[in-house]
Amino acid sequence: MNSVAFLLIAIITLAGALAAATLPRLIHAALSLVVAFVGVAASFFLLGAEFVGLVQVFVYVGAVAVLIVFTILLTRREVTGERGINWGGAIVALAVFGGLLWTILKTKSLALPAPQIEPLTVKRIGEALMTNYVWPLQCVGLVLTAALIGALVLVMEEKREEK
Amino acid sequence: MSDSLDQIFISAKHWILSLLSGLPDWAAPIISSLINIGALLGVFLTLFAAISVLERKILGRMQNRYGPNRVGPFGLFQPVADGIKMLIKEDVVPARADKVVHFLAPILVAAAAILALGVIPYGRNMTPFAIDGGILFFFAVGSTTELAVFMAGWGSNNKFSMLGAMRAIAQMVSYELPLILTTLPVVMIVGALSPDAIVAAQDGYSLSVLPHWFVMTPWGAAAFVLFFVSGLVESNRTPFDVPEGESEIVAGHMTEYSGFKYATFFMAEYFGMFAISGLAVTLFLGGWHSPIAALNFIPSYFWFFLKLSALLFVYIWVRGTLPRTRVDQIMNFAWKFMLPMAFTLIVAAAVWHYQGRGLAGWLWSLVVIALVYLALSRLLDTRKKFATRTYRFAE
Numbered sequence: 001m002n003s004v005a006f007l008l009i010a011i012i013t014l015a016g017a018l019a020a021a022t023l024p025r026l027i028h029a030a031l032s033l034v035v036a037f038v039g040v041a042a043s044f045f046l047l048g049a050e051f052v053g054l055v056q057v058f059v060y061v062g063a064v065a066v067l068i069v070f071t072i073l074l075t076r077r078e079v080t081g082e083r084g085i086n087w088g089g090a091i092v093a094l095a096v097f098g099g100l101l102w103t104i105l106k107t108k109s110l111a112l113p114a115p116q117i118e119p120l121t122v123k124r125i126g127e128a129l130m131t132n133y134v135w136p137l138q139c140v141g142l143v144l145t146a147a148l149i150g151a152l153v154l155v156m157e158e159k160r161e162e163k
Numbered sequence: 164m165s166d167s168l169d170q171i172f173i174s175a176k177h178w179i180l181s182l183l184s185g186l187p188d189w190a191a192p193i194i195s196s197l198i199n200i201g202a203l204l205g206v207f208l209t210l211f212a213a214i215s216v217l218e219r220k221i222l223g224r225m226q227n228r229y230g231p232n233r234v235g236p237f238g239l240f241q242p243v244a245d246g247i248k249m250l251i252k253e254d255v256v257p258a259r260a261d262k263v264v265h266f267l268a269p270i271l272v273a274a275a276a277i278l279a280l281g282v283i284p285y286g287r288n289m290t291p292f293a294i295d296g297g298i299l300f301f302f303a304v305g306s307t308t309e310l311a312v313f314m315a316g317w318g319s320n321n322k323f324s325m326l327g328a329m330r331a332i333a334q335m336v337s338y339e340l341p342l343i344l345t346t347l348p349v350v351m352i353v354g355a356l357s358p359d360a361i362v363a364a365q366d367g368y369s370l371s372v373l374p375h376w377f378v379m380t381p382w383g384a385a386a387f388v389l390f391f392v393s394g395l396v397e398s399n400r401t402p403f404d405v406p407e408g409e410s411e412i413v414a415g416h417m418t419e420y421s422g423f424k425y426a427t428f429f430m431a432e433y434f435g436m437f438a439i440s441g442l443a444v445t446l447f448l449g450g451w452h453s454p455i456a457a458l459n460f461i462p463s464y465f466w467f468f469l470k471l472s473a474l475l476f477v478y479i480w481v482r483g484t485l486p487r488t489r490v491d492q493i494m495n496f497a498w499k500f501m502l503p504m505a506f507t508l509i510v511a512a513a514v515w516h517y518q519g520r521g522l523a524g525w526l527w528s529l530v531v532i533a534l535v536y537l538a539l540s541r542l543l544d545t546r547k548k549f550a551t552r553t554y555r556f557a558e
Binding site for chain 2 (some may be wrong): 027028031034050051054055057058061062063065066069070073121122123
């Protein structure tokens with residue numbers, strides 16, 4: 001049953017990603033990217049990484065996708081011209097895919113049986129974040145606060161000019 | 164006796180599953196989930212039908228008129244008539260609309276609202292989908308609503324729709340922050356993101372009449388109020404229903420929807436309201452626990468739905484009472500008042516915890532909240548900026 005679910009999720013994710021790369025209208029591409037994001041979240045769920053899956057939906061679908069959509073909407077007029085194939089992008093994508101595939105095939109841990117690990121609870125993640133990873137967490141907090149203040153400063157200066 | 168009545172739905176489900184014991188192993192969890200989904204949809208569609216007529220009746224009562232009273236006794240069959248009307252209406256899609264996006268938007272809105280309902284504990288052992296990060300799931304699913312609203316606005320290819328969607332998204336994004344930040348104190352105190360653990364942490368009574376609900380603590384009461392107000396905004400209800408200003412932008416992102424698609428939006432709005440209220444009950448009002456120990460013999464789901472109905476009544480009451488706020492007022496309120504208060508509540512909850520969760524902690528956290536509240540109201544006071552108004556009359 002897991003393999004059937006994985007197949008379905010993989011097809012949906014890949015279809016979303018392919019549509020995001022090929023659809024002529026940018027908004028459609030952005031919305032298909034959301035399908036790919038949800039697919040990735042679903043595969044996290046399938047792997048038992050519930051927290052990561054939820055954060056994937058929360059951050060990517062809830063925030064990043066809305067950001068992308070708004071950026072497209074506010075910055076340019078709709079361009080519905082023909083989009084040729086971006087060969088440079090295609091080559092980079094193929095190279096990354098090939099590299100990853102090569103590494104996965106070369107690794108020896110594929111043959112190992114999956115170790116029995118107890119399901120990862122949110123509590124354990126929280127404890128790890130607050131003990132071993134407290135400095136990285138603080139640094140991320142600092143960066144995000146700086147970004148927030150930066151955004152506020154940008155907006156405020158714009159207002160001052162209007163006056 | 165009371166125990167069997169309390170668990171009657173669980174027993175019914177186990178009985179159905181035992182009937183199907185001949186099926187292969189993989190089918191059992193699927194059927195179990197399907198039963199949960201069916202029960203969830205059945206209960207909340209009924210509640211939706213009931214609340215749609217009750218809201219009109221209550222609003223009518225508040226505005227000194229009758230409300231619907233023609234279909235059936237006291238107008239109780241009004242939802243049936245409404246449903247038939249919605250089903251047989253023509254489904255108009257604008258010629259220049261983006262057909263696929265326009266079609267998908269109502270489905271996505273409704274799906275998000277229904278999914279959010281799935282993680283709320285409705286009674287003892289009655290959580291449809293008990294997952295460890297339930298609270299996170301609720302907000303993750305809720306955040307997809309913004310995208311769906313955008314799809315509705317953009318797909319309709321209509322200025323009113325687009326403007327309405329922009330307004331809706333702006334206020335939803337702004338109020339998501341206080342909404343999530345006010346759940347943080349509860350999550351911190353309980354130490355878990357699972358709704359079941361949060362409800363379990365609110366068990367017990369002082370002197371057997373004072374329940375240990377979080378709303379009984381100063382930070383809990385303040386967080387509950389902030390959460391409720393944010394919930395009003397998230398579900399686009401009065402006084403924060405600017406996305407649907409009839410006098411300015413018709414019905415906002417729903418302008419170009421008719422017939423059953425419009426009904427789906429309408430349903431999603433109410434389901435979102437149920438979900439937010441259900442979460443408020445779970446977080447602050449003790450979930451399915453009874454208010455005093457002596458009433459524990461009454462089934463747990465009864466208490467949950469009693470509290471839910473009380474909150475829904477307040478929603479309707481607010482709608483019947485308050486006028487609509489302006490967009491800039493909504494935004495200022497979110498960023499200048501709700502957000503600092505939400506941060507204060509986290510500190511207040513920590514103070515409560517480290518003072519031993521007793522009377523001393525209770526008073527100290529009240530002091531923290533009161534200080535910040537007074538400071539904020541001083542800072543945000545706009546009255547002093549206006550000179551006293553003088554009236555000149557024609558002579």
